Amino acid sequence: MIEFMDVTFVHQNGVRALDGVSLRVEAGEVVALVGENGAGKTTLVKHVTGLLKPASGSVLVDGVDTRKASTAQLSRKVGVAFQNPDHQLFSETVEEEMSFALRNFGYSPELVQNRVSWGLELFGLEEYRKSSPLVLSGGEKKRLTLACILAWDPQMVILDEPTVGQDSIQKEKLAGTIQMLMSTGKTIVVVSHDIEFLWPMQPRVVVMKGGKVVGDGPARELMQDRELLDSARVAQPQLVEFYQLLERRPRAPFVHPLDAGRWVEEGIRP
Amino acid sequence: MGDILEVEGLSFRYPEAPRNAVSGFDLAIPEGEIVVLAGPSGCGKSTLLRTVNGLIPHMYGGEYSGDVRVAGSSVKDSNMRDLAQSVGFLFQNPENQIFMFSVERDVAFGLENLGVPRSDMRARVDEALRLLKIGDLAQRAPHELSDGQKQRVALAGVLAMRPKLVILDEPTSLLDPKTASELVALVARLRRELGTTFVVVEHRLDLLVEVADRLVVMDGGKKVLEGTPRDVLFGEEAEAHGVAVPAITRVQKMLAGKVGVSADRLLAPSELAAAVEGRGA
Numbered sequence: 070m071i072e073f074m075d076v077t078f079v080h081q082n083g084v085r086a087l088d089g090v091s092l093r094v095e096a097g098e099v100v101a102l103v104g105e106n107g108a109g110k111t112t113l114v115k116h117v118t119g120l121l122k123p124a125s126g127s128v129l130v131d132g133v134d135t136r137k138a139s140t141a142q143l144s145r146k147v148g149v150a151f152q153n154p155d156h157q158l159f160s161e162t163v164e165e166e167m168s169f170a171l172r173n174f175g176y177s178p179e180l181v182q183n184r185v186s187w188g189l190e191l192f193g194l195e196e197y198r199k200s201s202p203l204v205l206s207g208g209e210k211k212r213l214t215l216a217c218i219l220a221w222d223p224q225m226v227i228l229d230e231p232t233v234g235q236d237s238i239q240k241e242k243l244a245g246t247i248q249m250l251m252s253t254g255k256t257i258v259v260v261s262h263d264i265e266f267l268w269p270m271q272p273r274v275v276v277m278k279g280g281k282v283v284g285d286g287p288a289r290e291l292m293q294d295r296e297l298l299d300s301a302r303v304a305q306p307q308l309v310e311f312y313q314l315l316e317r318r319p320r321a322p323f324v325h326p327l328d329a330g331r332w333v334e335e336g337i338r339p
Numbered sequence: 340m341g342d343i344l345e346v347e348g349l350s351f352r353y354p355e356a357p358r359n360a361v362s363g364f365d366l367a368i369p370e371g372e373i374v375v376l377a378g379p380s381g382c383g384k385s386t387l388l389r390t391v392n393g394l395i396p397h398m399y400g401g402e403y404s405g406d407v408r409v410a411g412s413s414v415k416d417s418n419m420r421d422l423a424q425s426v427g428f429l430f431q432n433p434e435n436q437i438f439m440f441s442v443e444r445d446v447a448f449g450l451e452n453l454g455v456p457r458s459d460m461r462a463r464v465d466e467a468l469r470l471l472k473i474g475d476l477a478q479r480a481p482h483e484l485s486d487g488q489k490q491r492v493a494l495a496g497v498l499a500m501r502p503k504l505v506i507l508d509e510p511t512s513l514l515d516p517k518t519a520s521e522l523v524a525l526v527a528r529l530r531r532e533l534g535t536t537f538v539v540v541e542h543r544l545d546l547l548v549e550v551a552d553r554l555v556v557m558d559g560g561k562k563v564l565e566g567t568p569r570d571v572l573f574g575e576e577a578e579a580h581g582v583a584v585p586a587i588t589r590v591q592k593m594l595a596g597k598v599g600v601s602a603d604r605l606l607a608p609s610e611l612a613a614a615v616e617g618r619g620a
Contacts, residue, residue: 082483105515106486152513153432207431208380233512234431236379236542237583262515265545265586304516307545307587307608314612326586330593333615337598 076126086112088280101267102260104277105302147225148218154210158202188216208234225256232263268306343536344368349405360386362560378557379581393422427502431509433493443477446495467499487518507539545585
């Protein structure tokens with residue numbers, strides 16, 4: 070469980086990046102954090118592992134106040150894949166990169182090897198095992214940071230813009246991985262501009278604007294609130310826009326393109 | 340108008356690489372087009388771009404065959420200085436190409452390096468600021484700007500060089516959707532006003548298909564699909580090559596020829612809804 074209680078954070082240049090954020094993410098929930106560039110999403114995420122400490126208010130991770138725990142302690146509970154993978158890759162080889170945290174957490178060499186192989190296979194990186202992380206493409210680096218985090222099996226996972234640089238095949242795999250994590254009861258927070266990627270997961274959606282939470286609810290409801298989305302500069306999923314424009318609508322907005330096609334065919338024809 | 344970019348039988352293999360990054364590639368892009376280059380990660384897009392701005396073969400070793408010509412001049416026989424003026428390159432992350440203390444100085448940076456006379460430089464910087472509607476930011480420090488503004492500053496620096504061809508490498512990936520659609524509208528406007536040719540590498544096609552003339556798909560270093568966005572996205576093979584077919588296009592495809600939905604061109608969600616309801620479009 071992650072709990073933000075009236076959290077305020079001010080950057081050195083005086084910009085108030087978080088302005089009284091209160092938010093509670095329950096264990097096993099899937100939350101999409103959306104909002105325009107500069108809304109405070111990444112700053113919020115950095116508070117979870119204690120990289121940033123609140124100027125006022127508090128952040129609790131599994132009941133532990135982030136001001137009273139080290140980043141290492143918090144990292145054991147929460148894995149964060151940051152937006153820019155270059156900020157978290159530093160080893161000589163892909164294999165060492167993946168082993169690093171596992172060894173630090175004291176896993177046996179055999180278990181480290183198993184987890185590394187599992188992660189490399191899951192994210193299609195097996196052929197780079199002995200390569201330097203620096204030769205990977207941007208999209209591959211992002212997948213490597215994800216693999217590193219999932220390998221140590223944290224209870225909570227935060228993904229900051231995971232789809233950047235990923236083609237549609239990789240995005241589908243990523244969606245599958247998130248489904249898999251959901252089914253194992255992990256708490257997942259996804260920060261993303263990629264509304265089309267988020268929509269089929271039907272997450273709880275938290276909308277941020279100017280350092281504040283301005284919307285919070287199930288995707289199905291929140292994504293139909295055009296006024297809120299426009300004010301926060303968040304796009305509406307194409308299928309929701311289409312659904313809202315149809316005069317005869319089914320009870321709930323379409324989640325998948327095939328649902329929309331089938332319903333329209335069956336609903337419109339005599 | 341002639342072809343601004345011609346790629347003929349291009350193959351390239353990095354030193355010690357097991358296979359070609361680009362293989363037997365042909366492409367001709369007429370001046371003034373907006374072309375989207377798509378394809379799965381590692382398909383050779385970045386390598387192809389490097390052969391256009393000259394980093395390959397001038398800065399990378401490797402086996403190079405075939406030819407790439409920009410405005411009729413062969414890239415391999417041109418020097419980097421000349422290429423920098425004919426081909427503009429906007430990186431994915433604008434922070435990688437913004438580093439001066441003021442927006443104005445940043446936009447002037449490339450021109451200063453070329454030794455453009457001061458009066459001419461002033462005019463070109465002002466023109467670029469005006470085109471991107473960032474004249475009011477001229478004296479600001481780039482690091483204080485929003486991501487969308489930074490991208491405009493970086494693009495102004497590129498346009499001040501008055502390139503004939505501008506390459507945008509995943510320009511919307513770090514932008515929120517509204518800022519991203521503003522950037523796409525900007526590209527369409529610059530093409531209209533300046534006749535600049537744009538090659539855009541992008542995974543997210545929902546915004547770009549509305550303004551693009553052509554969609555080229557690469558896979559395994561080869562060109563596998565080429566056509567109008569409608570033809571490529573309506574085809575059977577696009578998804579197999581890692582192309583993200585927009586959700587609304589998938590619905591349109593399913594309904595094409597039924598319930599009043601046409602397959603002649605790609606429809607936006609509002610147009611598709613209107614067609615389904617028999618309200619035209």
